[in-house]
Amino acid sequence: MNEEKIFIMKNITKTFPGVKALDNVTFEVKKGEIHALVGENGAGKSTLIKILSGLYKPDAGQIIYKGKEIKINSPKQAKDLGISTIYQELNLCPNLTVADNIFLGNEKSKTIFQYIDDDTQINKSREYFLNLLDSEIDPKIITSNLSIAQQQIVEIAKALSYKSELIIMDEPTSSLSIHETEKLFEIINGLKNQGISVIYISHRLEEIFKIADTATILRDGKLIGTKAIEDLDYSTVVKMMVGREIENKYYKTNIQESSKKQEVLLEVKNLSKKGLFENISFTLNAGEIVGFSGLIGAGRTDLMKALSGQLKFDKGKIIIKGEEKIFNSPIDAIKSGIVITSEDRKNESLFMNFNVRENITISFLDKISKYGYIFSSKEKKFTNEFISRLNIKPANLETPVITMSGGNQQKVAIAKWLITEPDILIMDEPTRGIDVGAKAEIYKLIKILAEQGKGIIFVSSELPEILLVSDKILVMNKGKLAGEFLNKDATEEKILELAV
Amino acid sequence: MALKENLANSKTKKKFGLFSGIRIRDMGVLFALIILIIFFAILSHGRFFTISNFLTVSRQVSLTIIVGVGMTFIMITGNIDLAVGSYLALSGVLVAAILYYGVPWYLAVIIIMIFMGLIGALVGTVVAKQKLNSLIVTLAMLGIASGAALAYTGGKPIFIKNQAFISIGNGYFGPIPIPVVIAFFILIIGQFVLRKTKFGRYAYAVGGNMEAAITSGINVDRIIIYAFAITGMLSGLSGSIMAGRLFSGNPTVGQDFNLDVIAAVVIGGTSLAGGVGNMWGLLIGAFLVGIIGNGLTILGVPYFYQIIAKGLIIYIAILIDRQTRQAGLGKSRI
Numbered sequence: 005m006n007e008e009k010i011f012i013m014k015n016i017t018k019t020f021p022g023v024k025a026l027d028n029v030t031f032e033v034k035k036g037e038i039h040a041l042v043g044e045n046g047a048g049k050s051t052l053i054k055i056l057s058g059l060y061k062p063d064a065g066q067i068i069y070k071g072k073e074i075k076i077n078s079p080k081q082a083k084d085l086g087i088s089t090i091y092q093e094l095n096l097c098p099n100l101t102v103a104d105n106i107f108l109g110n111e112k113s114k115t116i117f118q119y120i121d122d123d124t125q126i127n128k129s130r131e132y133f134l135n136l137l138d139s140e141i142d143p144k145i146i147t148s149n150l151s152i153a154q155q156q157i158v159e160i161a162k163a164l165s166y167k168s169e170l171i172i173m174d175e176p177t178s179s180l181s182i183h184e185t186e187k188l189f190e191i192i193n194g195l196k197n198q199g200i201s202v203i204y205i206s207h208r209l210e211e212i213f214k215i216a217d218t219a220t221i222l223r224d225g226k227l228i229g230t231k232a233i234e235d236l237d238y239s240t241v242v243k244m245m246v247g248r249e250i251e252n253k254y255y256k257t258n259i260q261e262s263s264k265k266q267e268v269l270l271e272v273k274n275l276s277k278k279g280l281f282e283n284i285s286f287t288l289n290a291g292e293i294v295g296f297s298g299l300i301g302a303g304r305t306d307l308m309k310a311l312s313g314q315l316k317f318d319k320g321k322i323i324i325k326g327e328e329k330i331f332n333s334p335i336d337a338i339k340s341g342i343v344i345t346s347e348d349r350k351n352e353s354l355f356m357n358f359n360v361r362e363n364i365t366i367s368f369l370d371k372i373s374k375y376g377y378i379f380s381s382k383e384k385k386f387t388n389e390f391i392s393r394l395n396i397k398p399a400n401l402e403t404p405v406i407t408m409s410g411g412n413q414q415k416v417a418i419a420k421w422l423i424t425e426p427d428i429l430i431m432d433e434p435t436r437g438i439d440v441g442a443k444a445e446i447y448k449l450i451k452i453l454a455e456q457g458k459g460i461i462f463v464s465s466e467l468p469e470i471l472l473v474s475d476k477i478l479v480m481n482k483g484k485l486a487g488e489f490l491n492k493d494a495t496e497e498k499i500l501e502l503a504v
Numbered sequence: 505m506a507l508k509e510n511l512a513n514s515k516t517k518k519k520f521g522l523f524s525g526i527r528i529r530d531m532g533v534l535f536a537l538i539i540l541i542i543f544f545a546i547l548s549h550g551r552f553f554t555i556s557n558f559l560t561v562s563r564q565v566s567l568t569i570i571v572g573v574g575m576t577f578i579m580i581t582g583n584i585d586l587a588v589g590s591y592l593a594l595s596g597v598l599v600a601a602i603l604y605y606g607v608p609w610y611l612a613v614i615i616i617m618i619f620m621g622l623i624g625a626l627v628g629t630v631v632a633k634q635k636l637n638s639l640i641v642t643l644a645m646l647g648i649a650s651g652a653a654l655a656y657t658g659g660k661p662i663f664i665k666n667q668a669f670i671s672i673g674n675g676y677f678g679p680i681p682i683p684v685v686i687a688f689f690i691l692i693i694g695q696f697v698l699r700k701t702k703f704g705r706y707a708y709a710v711g712g713n714m715e716a717a718i719t720s721g722i723n724v725d726r727i728i729i730y731a732f733a734i735t736g737m738l739s740g741l742s743g744s745i746m747a748g749r750l751f752s753g754n755p756t757v758g759q760d761f762n763l764d765v766i767a768a769v770v771i772g773g774t775s776l777a778g779g780v781g782n783m784w785g786l787l788i789g790a791f792l793v794g795i796i797g798n799g800l801t802i803l804g805v806p807y808f809y810q811i812i813a814k815g816l817i818i819y820i821a822i823l824i825d826r827q828t829r830q831a832g833l834g835k836s837r838i
Contacts, residue, residue, distance in 0.1 A: 314719060338721040352719055357712035357779035366709055367720045369702045376701040420720070 008035045009068075010170055010201045011056075016065035018051055025051040026062070029227045031220055033170070036199040038192060040206070040216035040233075044245055044439035048225040049205055053172055056203075057089040058082035070169075088163035089172040092437075094155050098148035103129040105147050106162045132161035135198075136191050151301075153184035160191060171195065172203040177211060178437055181299035181465060182500065189215050207439055208466065209241055221245055246441045266290075268326075269427050269459040270342070272311070275320035280306040281483040284320070288428065288459040293450060295474025296463040298503050303483035304463050305347060308430050311461075312344035313337030325427070338367065341427035345417045345434055347463070353417040354405055361387040361401040363416050368423045390419040395445065411442025418449065429453065430461040435469060447473050467496045479503050532824070533771055533785070537792050544799035552802050559681060565794035566687035567592075567742045568764045572786045573694035574624075574735030575769045580698075581731050582711035582778025583631060583638035585624075588739050588765055590649035592758030595620050595743025597653045599669075600662035600753025609669035617740040623649070624736020628729035646762075653755035661752040673748030683745050690738065695783035707731060711778025763814050767793050771821040793817065 012032040018025045026048045033039045043049050054060040056067075058076040066073050069085060076082050082089075096105045103125040112124045129143035141154055150158065156176055163171050173192075177185045192202055192215060204216055212219060212233070219236060221228040221244040228244045270288040275281065281303035288294050296304050309315035311322065313331030322329050324340050331337045337344075346352035355363055364387050365372065372382040387401045394415045398408075405413055414434060421429060431450070435443045450473055454460050464470050470477055477489045479502040486502040545553035571588050578585050595616050602612045627645050631638045664670060675682045698704035706727045709717045717724050747753045772789030774781025793814060800810045 312719070333721075334719050335721045335723065344719065346719060351713070352715045355709055355712040355716055355779075357708060362705065362708075366705070366722070369705060373702050376703055378700055378702060378705065380700075 009033065010035045010070060012068040013052070013056065014066045014068065016052070016055065016062045016067075018055065018060060018062050024225050026055075027225045028065075029222065029225070031227070031230075033201050033203060034218070035169075035201055036196055037217045038196055038202045038204055038215055040204045040212040040219040041222070042205075042209070042212060042219055042241060042245060043222035044441060047222040047245070049222055050174070051225075052222070053089065053174065053203070053205070056082070057087060057172065083166050083168075086167060086169040087172070088166055088168040088170070090156065090159045090163065090174065090176065092175040092178060094152070094159055096147050096155055096158060098146075100147055101143065102141060102145055102147055102150070102158055103143035105158055106132065106143070106165050108162070110165060128165070129161060132164050133157070135164065136160060136194065151184075152179050153181075153188065156180070156188065157191065160195070168200065170201045170203070172205075174205045175207065175437065176204075177206060177208065179300065181301070182467070182503070183299060185211070207437065209238055209440070210468070212241070213238070223247060242440055245439075269324065270311075271321075271323040273321040273323065275307070275310060275317050275322070277306065277310060277315065277317045279483075280315075281310075281480075284480075284485055286478055286485070286488070288461060290427075290457045290459055291454050293454050293460040293462055293473055293475045295470040295477040296461065296480060297465075297467065297470050297477055297499050298480035298486075300465060302480040302503070304480050305432055307480070308344055308432050308461070308463060311337070312342060312430055314344075338424065338426075341425075342430070343367075343421040343424065343426040343428070344430040344432060345414070345421060347433035347436060349410070349413055349417055349436075353420070354413060356404075356406045359402050359404050360391065360396065360408075360416055363405055364390055364401075364419045364423055367420060386423060390423055394419050394422075394449065409438075409442070411438040411445070414438055414442070414446065415449075418446075422453075426458070428459045428461070430463070432463045433465065434462070435464070435466070443469070467499060470499070471496065533773070533788050533792065537788060537795065540792065540795055540799065544795065544802065548799070548802045552799055557798065557802075559679070559684070561791070561794045561798045562684045563681040564798065565768075565790040566681070566683035567746060567761070568768050568790045568793065569687040569786065570683075570690050570738050570742045570745075571735065571761075571765050572768050572772075572790055573690050573783060574731070574738040575765050576694065576772075576774050576781055576783060576786050577698070577707055577731040578638070578735055579769055579774045579776065580707045580711045580778060580781045581728050582714070583728060583731070584642065584766070584776070585627070585732065585735055586639065586642040586762055586766075587627070587645040587649055588735065589758035589761035589763075590646045590653065591620055591623070591736065591739035592743045592746055592761050593653040593755050594649045595740040596747035596750075596757060597657050597662060597753040597755050599740075599744045599747050600664050601656070603664055603666045603669060604662065609666050609672070612666075612669065613672075613741065613744045616744055617737045620740030620743070621733045621737035624739070625729050625733040627736070628732030629725075631732065632725035632728040650755070657753070657755045659755060661750070661754040663752045664747060669744075670748045670751055673745050673750070683749075686741070686745070690741075691783050691787060698783060703727065703730060708779055711775075711780075713779070760811055760814070763811070763818070764790075764793050767814055767818045767821065770818060776822065789821075 009032050014030050016026050016029045016031070029048065029052065031052060041049050041052070051060060055062050056076065058079045058081055067076060074085070076085070097108065100108070103122070106129050107125050112121045112128070113119060114121045126143045133141050136157055141150065141157060147155065147158065160171065176188060180188060192204070195202055204212070206212060216233050218230060218232055219241065220230040221241065223245060267290040268287050269290050273285050275284040284307055286294065298304050306315060310317045313334040313336050322331070324342065329336070329340050350356065355366065361383060365383050368386065369378060372379050372386065384401060391399050391401060396412055396415045396419065405416055408416070434446055447469065450460055450462060462470070462473055471491070471494060475491055477491065477494050477499065479486045479499055481503055489498065541553070551557070575585060575588065598619065599612050599616045602615060603609065607615070627641060630636060631641050672682055677685045698707070706717070706722050709720065709722055710724050710727050714724065746757055750757070768789035769781070769786055770776065770789070771792055772781070772785025772787070774785060796813055796817065797810050800813065
């Protein structure tokens, strides 16, 4: 491999009011390598990336890019230098065509009147897609018609149009299915073969071992180490990231015990919604954790929305504790003791204008108020109880949730429902975008809730965690139930076979 | 994580009380208000900075505050009501008509408040149930209400002879004008409802994140309808006070009242995007708008130019609104 370095960031320090986000960090990437940047939320990964893409300026340190010391003053300059960043929330204009997006700000134009040369743009786009092993995307199509995975490929094509030599990808697989992820990896490897360097950020460590050549690990704004991937293993990386060992063994052991209680909490019979899901039947016992696996778009989220009163279904029955229920709105579902933490935490679960207390009690105000007046002493008491029960940090009921890490936000979203003492808790992708330490805490919490007799529906696209947490695993494929496993019979291969 | 937590800790303050909610930005507006007072005090050679002029300004802003309390609720839910000026005219005309038939003054006020409350509820229902943009719905209502007021009176004022009613607009409670006393109580009640009740909390929730509010089991439609109904009721009250003040129900009043109310609420820090705001800001915003009008009048600036000045002030307020949000206060409410 070529040992030439595309850039070196030397002794970078960046301070925000009250905290050192980066403390004397040195980070270097070789030409044509896939370099994973690893660390918990708040470790300094995004700050480092933002410096590299021109959004932040470092307080101290130097950046040497292709052998020359430079200063990156703006995202535009970073692009001109050949550094492109693809953020988790993609930056495409959904109303424009694919080709328009690829050449946005960089249009191919004809004559002095600067009108856009569509033909050249479309042909060039086709070329890029071919280069990226994807000929299915039509450059003439409106971008909003593409899947998230395809939009990501458009972003990569856009980076190519800028002749980028360094592409930074921030959590590119967080909303991709297993299949789409594999395809993205092929594309990334293709980029590498063309001599383009890729900085790859992901919370999913398995991916890093699959794709990266080198990994740099950050913790609390400090560089912990940069190593070739061959010299690392999973537990070493986790240890470097969190500074302690995380045990995942706890969970598997209790599986037999927890199925002791046989009270049926929820019975779903032939539930159907045209175009979304069909003939879904399953039962959920008290103390049971039912895992829902499947690809993105298999209909899991829509099914969960139907179960929680957010979506009306066409046919079938929802029976809770032996009684058939009809949900006209989430209010009815909540009254029947069935609640959901949404996969889209920021948009569907939490109020970013609220603090921890206000978020946790929002669905509980009826119980702590009289004639509409909220008793703040009761509110404080309950909130504090749940902050300590769920180990929410900072343990302060007045913290605005907008300032909290993803893991703690998720705990707030869970606390908001636990406080209402539901019988059935649906968790749709509860660990999306949160770090390893917080994930382990969420798993533990799910187990504890099940032991207390709650029924849990656990939806996840990550197979290892489905296998780790669930008592029973249901696999969905194209809106139908493709199969059902007890935990002891399930393997990643068996699930995948049914899901794809 | 460390970064976020530190930031959070440094920002968190105790904020349970009714007087919580005064932000740094409001302090900035308060500072602007003080500068403005000094400016007018110097330029007017003592005509501006007197107790009697202060009471005059207070009386002028009291209507803005009364309706502004309702508008603050509406804007916190992420909506807006452009029809309040026309409500002022309509309720003034109707109350004058009711009084003409010899209905006691208090009953007349109550009837008008209930009637205007129902109109507000109707607008709220259309906005919430038919999922229409409140800007457009209330623009339509503006036309309907002001048209109705003009059509009913043929464009001419209806005179009021009821002395007790007239004194609501013109009387004093000790040295303080009655409208000022009313506005003060409405403001306190408004802040209490906002900070201490379920309705207030839900209003912030609806404006902060509609999706999450629905999934949290909040009856979103009801909150929006209530907010518009409250504004309708308070417009009815304001319209009655105004009619008393003018000894008549006049279909042409309140033409730039929308401007005053929205300016006061926005200057007070209530976000146009919803989810953020409080009544203390409204108080400062209303006085800022009122003092500009009053000061310019004392300095001899024609009324029409004052309207231009108010328009510019709204623009500046919106600019400040955006700047402070970008400065990282986020959508944090306080």
